[in-house]
Amino acid sequence: MTALNSLLFLLLALIVTLLVASNAALPxxxxxxxxxxxxxxxxxxxxxxxxDQPLILTPYLDRxxxxxxxxxxxxxxxxxxxxxxxxxxxxxxxxNHGSNMLFWFFPAQNNNTEAPVIxxxxxxxxxxxxxxxxxxxxxxxxxxxxxxGLRPQTWNREFHMIYVDSPVGTGFSFTNDDGGYVTNEDxxxxxxxxxxxxxxMLFSEYSSNDFYVLGESYAGKFVAAISYKIHSxxxxxxxxxxxxxxxxxxxxxxxxxxxxxxxxxLGLVDSRQAxxxxxxxxxxxxxxxxxxxxxxxxxxxxxxxLIPDLTNPNYLLKFAGYNTPYNFLYTEKAxxxxxFIDYIELPEFRKAIHIGNTHFSDGKKVFKFLSQxxxxxxxxxLVPLMNNYKTLIYNGQLDLSMPFTLMKDFLSTVDWKFxxxxxxxxxxxxxxxxxVAGYVHxxxxxxxxxxxxxxxxxxxxxxxxxxxxxxxxIKGIPYA
Numbered sequence: 010m011t012a013l014n015s016l017l018f019l020l021l022a023l024i025v026t027l028l029v030a031s032n033a034a035l036p037x038x039x040x041x042x043x044x045x046x047x048x049x050x051x052x053x054x055x056x057x058x059x060x061d062q063p064l065i066l067t068p069y070l071d072r073x074x075x076x077x078x079x080x081x082x083x084x085x086x087x088x089x090x091x092x093x094x095x096x097x098x099x100x101x102x103x104x105n106h107g108s109n110m111l112f113w114f115f116p117a118q119n120n121n122t123e124a125p126v127i128x129x130x131x132x133x134x135x136x137x138x139x140x141x142x143x144x145x146x147x148x149x150x151x152x153x154x155x156x157x158g159l160r161p162q163t164w165n166r167e168f169h170m171i172y173v174d175s176p177v178g179t180g181f182s183f184t185n186d187d188g189g190y191v192t193n194e195d196x197x198x199x200x201x202x203x204x205x206x207x208x209x210m211l212f213s214e215y216s217s218n219d220f221y222v223l224g225e226s227y228a229g230k231f232v233a234a235i236s237y238k239i240h241s242x243x244x245x246x247x248x249x250x251x252x253x254x255x256x257x258x259x260x261x262x263x264x265x266x267x268x269x270x271x272x273x274x275l276g277l278v279d280s281r282q283a284x285x286x287x288x289x290x291x292x293x294x295x296x297x298x299x300x301x302x303x304x305x306x307x308x309x310x311x312x313x314x315l316i317p318d319l320t321n322p323n324y325l326l327k328f329a330g331y332n333t334p335y336n337f338l339y340t341e342k343a344x345x346x347x348x349f350i351d352y353i354e355l356p357e358f359r360k361a362i363h364i365g366n367t368h369f370s371d372g373k374k375v376f377k378f379l380s381q382x383x384x385x386x387x388x389x390x391l392v393p394l395m396n397n398y399k400t401l402i403y404n405g406q407l408d409l410s411m412p413f414t415l416m417k418d419f420l421s422t423v424d425w426k427f428x429x430x431x432x433x434x435x436x437x438x439x440x441x442x443x444x445v446a447g448y449v450h451x452x453x454x455x456x457x458x459x460x461x462x463x464x465x466x467x468x469x470x471x472x473x474x475x476x477x478x479x480x481x482x483i484k485g486i487p488y489a
Contacts, residue, residue, distance in 0.1 A: 135372020
């Protein structure tokens with residue numbers, strides 16, 4: 010009896026061992042029940058994917074697996090940085106050419122899910138959206154030692170912010186062949202429109218919010234292009250497209266060309282040097298009229314050094330000693346504008362925002378493909394936008410590259426519903442906490458602002474003024 014009991018015990022033990030081993034071999038179930046705002050262990054990848062490859066979310070959307078895409082897009086632990094909930098990945102915006110656009114999305118820090126959504130666009134052409142995020146208005150600031158702090162005046166405090174590497178080929182956005190590079194503003198708008206359609210599919214809880222398109226510098230053309238696409242094709246989802254804003258914008262090269270008078274009045278050049286610059290500008294205008302756009306850009310670049318590698322001669326350097334046109338007060342580019350470049354190459358950063366081994370582009374190839382478009386106007390796109398939507402045009406008082414006076418020259422030639430009213434509008438003094446922040450002309454829902462003590466990068470130079478400027482614009486709070 011004892012021998013039989015021993016045999017039965019051994020058989021039972023064998024069965025239990027086999028059951029445990031079999032159960033261990035089964036895959037762990039994936040939990041899809043967590044919502045968009047739920048917290049996860051930041052040291053763990055939410056779902057399995059190859060971290061050495063870019064996270065392309067479009068295939069998940071195509072098969073309706075929204076929850077997996079949202080879970081995968083959660084940004085992990087950033088190196089040397091405090092945690093802020095955010096989401097990033099790539100959307101395929103052109104399947105024929107394998108064109109993929111990187112985004113980084115920050116829900117509003119005040120947890121207001123109904124807050125307006127802002128698409129922020131950087132210029133260049135070919136400037137990464139990470140520049141805007143880390144140096145202009147995003148929640149993070151990178152320091153020289155590659156530690157990361159929080160920006161007190163971030164626009165993300167009350168607004169949902171989307172940063173993108175656009176057009177394709179900029180920053181970490183990439184395409185599988187040269188046919189994916191855009192050559193004009195319409196192609197750029199098509200890609201951004203496709204991006205927005207997929208974005209609001211992934212983050213559908215924001216799809217009925219107010220929506221704004223904002224940008225600066227050369228993105229003045231980008232803002233006009235995608236806004237006009239939305240105006241003509243309809244919103245990419247149920248979002249309410251409310252308006253647009255352009256800071257220190259490049260919109261109409263032909264009328265934004267009177268640098269000689271501006272530099273002379275600032276004392277940067279004498280009358281003889283001003284005559285040289287005036288002649289260069291006249292050559293640029295002539296080339297625009299004759300559609301010699303590369304030659305036209307060469308003349309402009311000689312005046313203000315927009316693309317350093319292509320500048321010959323450099324009159325701002327030769328006549329005034331300026332190596333940068335960003336701010337009248339400074340002859341050299343600020344070093345902290347570029348600290349983020351080393352940071353975004355850290356392996357931990359690449360893993361956290363799901364870019365894998367994707368190459369970071371300096372934008373030169375993007376500029377090459379857009380070179381025939383750079384000196385073309387977006388006036389036909391901007392006019393219907395000014396006629397139908399809230400519009401804010403602002404410039405820094407100290408900008409040498411895209412001065413306020415040149416934007417005024419352009420706007421004085423625009424034929425739109427408030428043309429005469431704008432010319433007659435009283436300029437109001439705009440103050441913040443008792444300080445004069447700038448001056449604003451207002452007609453209807455159109456605002457033209459000059460920001461004091463700011464250069465080309467207004468939010469960088471005057472973050473408090475810039476935040477107040479944008480907040481008043483979006484919330485409809487008068488400037489004076």
